[in-house]
Amino acid sequence: MPHVLDPVSGIIIAANNRIVGYDYPHHITHNWRVPYRARRIHNLLKAREKLTIADFFAIQGDTYSYPDAIFAAEVVRIGQPLAKESNEWRELVDALTGWDGYSNSESTVLPIITQMRATFRRHILESVLGTELEKLFEWRNEATFIDRLIVERPSDWLPDGFTSYESLILECYRETRASLAERLGADSEKWTWGRLEPVRFPHPLERLESHDTAPGRPPSGCQLCPPAQNPATTSPSGLVVLATSVSPSCEIPIWGER
Numbered sequence: 001m002p003h004v005l006d007p008v009s010g011i012i013i014a015a016n017n018r019i020v021g022y023d024y025p026h027h028i029t030h031n032w033r034v035p036y037r038a039r040r041i042h043n044l045l046k047a048r049e050k051l052t053i054a055d056f057f058a059i060q061g062d063t064y065s066y067p068d069a070i071f072a073a074e075v076v077r078i079g080q081p082l083a084k085e086s087n088e089w090r091e092l093v094d095a096l097t098g099w100d101g102y103s104n105s106e107s108t109v110l111p112i113i114t115q116m117r118a119t120f121r122r123h124i125l126e127s128v129l130g131t132e133l134e135k136l137f138e139w140r141n142e143a144t145f146i147d148r149l150i151v152e153r154p155s156d157w158l159p160d161g162f163t164s165y166e167s168l169i170l171e172c173y174r175e176t177r178a179s180l181a182e183r184l185g186a187d188s189e190k191w192t193w194g195r196l197e198p199v200r201f202p203h204p205l206e207r208l209e210s211h212d213t214a215p216g217r218p219p220s221g222c223q224l225c226p227p228a229q230n231p232a233t234t235s236p237s238g239l240v241v242l243a244t245s246v247s248p249s250c251e252i253p254i255w256g257e258r
Contacts, residue, residue, distance in 0.1 A: 002028075011045055013038050034143045036066035067143045068113045069101030074150045075116070075169055082166065092173050105194030111184075112191070115176040116169070121146050123168060127159035 002020050004012060016033035044059050045051070076096050083090040099109045124146075125134040139145075149157055153165040162168040180191045 011042070013041050013045075015041060031140050033140050034067075036143075040064055040066065063103040064101050065103050065110070066101075067147060068103075068110060068117065069099070070147050071117045071120075071150055072096045072099050072101070072109065072113050075113075078166060078169060088170060088173065092170075103193060105192060107193045108189065108191050110193040111180055111196045112173075112176055114196075115179055116172045117146065119172040119175050119179075120150065120168065123159045123162075123172070124149060124157060128157075 002024065015037035017035045017038040018032040020028065040062060041059055044055075044062065048055060076093055079089045079093040083093045095112060096109060099113075103110055121142075122134060125137055129137060150165075158165060159168060162171070177188070180188070180196070184191050184195055
C-alpha cells in the first residue's frame with residue numbers, strides 16, 4: 001500500500017484525493033475524489049513559514065471553491081469581447097467580474113455560477129448519454145472533467161444544437177436566471193447562497209425514527225471546499241493535514257489555474 005514516512009516537504013495531505021502518481025504499479029481505484037480540497041490545503045500551508053493553531057482552524061473552515069472560481073473566470077474571459085455588443089453578456093460579465101471565489105451566505109454570484117455549471121454539465125452529458133442516462137451518471141472526479149471542458153472548449157464535446165461554446169454558455173445563463181427566479185423570486189438581488197441552500201442542523205434524536213429531512217448545504221461552505229460539508233448533516237468530513245514545514249514538493253494540478 002502507498003505510504004510515506006517523514007517526507008522532505010514536511011507535509012502529508014489526505015483529503016480523499018489521488019495519493020499516488022501515474023507510475024504507481026498497482027490499481028487502487030479509478031474513482032478518486034476531486035483534488036480541490038488537497039490543492040487548497042497545500043496552497044494555504046505553503047503560504048506561511050510558521051503555522052499556528054489558528055492557521056489550521058482557518059484551513060478547516062476555508063470556503064474557497066475551485067470549480068466555481070474556474071468556471072466564473074472562464075465565463076468572464078469568454079464574455080469580455082462580447083459584452084460590448086450584447087446586453088446579456090455585459091450583465092453576466094459585470095456580475096462575475098471580481099468575484100473572489102469564496103462561498104458565503106450573502107453571495108449572489110455563487111448561486112448563478114453553481115446553477116450555470118450544473119446546466120452546462122447537463123447539456124454536455126445529455127448530448128452524449130441521453131436524458132435518462134445523464135440523470136444516472138456519477139463519477140466522483142467528474143468536476144475536473146467539466147473544468148477541462150470550460151477551459152479548453154473542445155469542439156467534439158459541444159452539444160448538438162449549439163454552434164459555439166459562447167451560445168451554450170449564454171443558454172446556461174438564461175436557464176439559470178429562469179430557475180433562480182422560479183425558486184427565489186424575480187428580484188435577483190435576493191438570489192443569495194443562503195437562500196438557495198439554507199443550512200439545516202438535524203437533531204441527533206431524528207435518527208431514532210424516520211423523518212422527512214430537507215438536505216441543506218451550509219451558507220458558508222460547499223462540498224468541494226476544504227471542509228467538504230455534507231449537505232445532509234452540515235458536518236465536515238474527515239481530512240488529514242500534518243505539517244512540520246511548508247516546502248511541499250507534491251503536485252496537485254487543477255484545470256484552468258493560471
